[in-house]
Amino acid sequence: MAYHLGWVDPQGEPEPVVMQDRSHGHLVLAVSKAVGGDNESSMPYAVAVELLYNFLLVHEDVQNANTERNNRPTIWWSWGPAQAINTGDGIHAMARMSIFDQRNATGPAADPRSISLALESLDKATLEVCEGEYLDISYQERAAVSVSEIVTVARKHGALFGVAARLGGIASRADDSVLDALYKFGSSVGTAQSLNIDLKALWPDPGTERNEVQRGRLQSKKKSLATAHAIEQGTPKTRRRLGEIFMKRVLDPADLDEVTSIFSETESKLFAEAQVEGLITEAITALESTSFSAEHQSSLSESARLIIGSN
């Protein structure tokens, strides 16, 4: 666990901290602050979402056969799939412990109702992510996946950012209507991020290379919004070409070049980018429905754009 979290090397010796994505925890703290809470009391909630996110990453690395993450060998690659499955399960069980510890604390995040709401929200979101993963894996075996199916998967994956924003609100005892708006805000951000990861995997930013996780998604033929759009909008000839490529067991770089060139013809990149922008608008609208100060709204919008990775 400590290795995966970037704190120690494979031998268990401390190593310089490996920079990792902590955007789920960040969102909990940022939202809690906007509601009027403080970092100290909402930190246990942030820890819980971070651990949930990380258990999912450990398992995703086995599922997609990722050999590296953050430029380090993954757990399954170093210690085998059995240990990786087990490590992920352990992190999953541990995710809630920082919240249980709150029972003996004081403040809004220690309120029994907050604790209970937070725990239930975490499990519901995790189950939703698993439902999305179920569909995502099923779609790997199919050539044709519709735009709405891809959006459904992305929305389910967005549930983890949805629960992060919601937990920020719960930790500061926000009203139910605010909690709903926060979930909508976070899940729109998470959905947009999920779609944007696929966009960046197909079209990396100028001057950057695909990272190992993006390569893993492409090679294991996870379907993207652009793929679904091209299949729906393309000519019979386009569909046949895409079908032939996706019949292969594993995609190689030349296949990817052909795929992206097809997507240019069908304007599928533009379509996918417009969907991401639409989700950003949804997120901002949800944020505006709260009574957060202009300063907090602008700071949360900025966080949202950083999480989504949009330019």
Add this chain to the structure above:
Amino acid sequence: MAYHLGWVDPQGEPEPVVMQDRSHGHLVLAVSKAVGGDNESSMPYAVAVELLYNFLLVHEDVQNANTERNNRPTIWWSWGPAQAINTGDGIHAMARMSIFDQRNATGPAADPRSISLALESLDKATLEVCEGEYLDISYQERAAVSVSEIVTVARKHGALFGVAARLGGIASRADDSVLDALYKFGSSVGTAQSLNIDLKALWPDPGTERNEVQRGRLQSKKKSLATAHAIEQGTPKTRRRLGEIFMKRVLDPADLDEVTSIFSETESKLFAEAQVEGLITEAITALESTSFSAEHQSSLSESARLIIGSN
């Protein structure tokens, strides 16, 4: 999920119920009854432990490459390891939902303190099982594993029956001292069962064959108490022979015959059986420390023996 739980066939059509081990849930209900509760109110707690147990089974089937369980293909064997990991994760997230639903119910199992205690106990036990699994997998790569190391693993695996018994008590609002005794009772039973599974895998009951899960444990070289005892007590020649066998990548039936014949020389079977008997005594002692009626004590002792599978 429904397929794994034995309710539907691989196409999702209802099928005659497949008999499955529900001893964890049974123990929750039996203990709750002994404390003075009723089945209806403790059922959600029984469901939670059953789901935790089943998520672990789905993952164990991937980890040990079991192709069958209860004479049906396992999830990973039918739908691939990625779907099996994900299905297990989903069951894990769902395990607590029946307990959350209790918040709107009445009775001792709906008491916020009971709910909170139950949730924390479940996660702690799951984490303990994962710690045991971590050691168990590590030991597969080592030739020499000590008796105390094997007992440590078995005790950690016993945590799941420990929490089952404890949850039966929590559901009926038993005193803390009773909860402690119940945990000790359940975890001794679970530890004894875990050691006994290894015994039965090495020496099946007369007239029975090894089942797929027993074969999986042996072939993947999971170490048993008998193995550890034989290595500690055997002559240098015995140790060398065992070492040679365990150096193989996979054990075949002839290897197993040689291993069991070595264990007869070193009296390791007798040693392992004595350990199981010792744990049964521990369980009964814990039970006697409660104030349960003679009738309930005797019924729980009977359940314990059935769970352990001792003759």
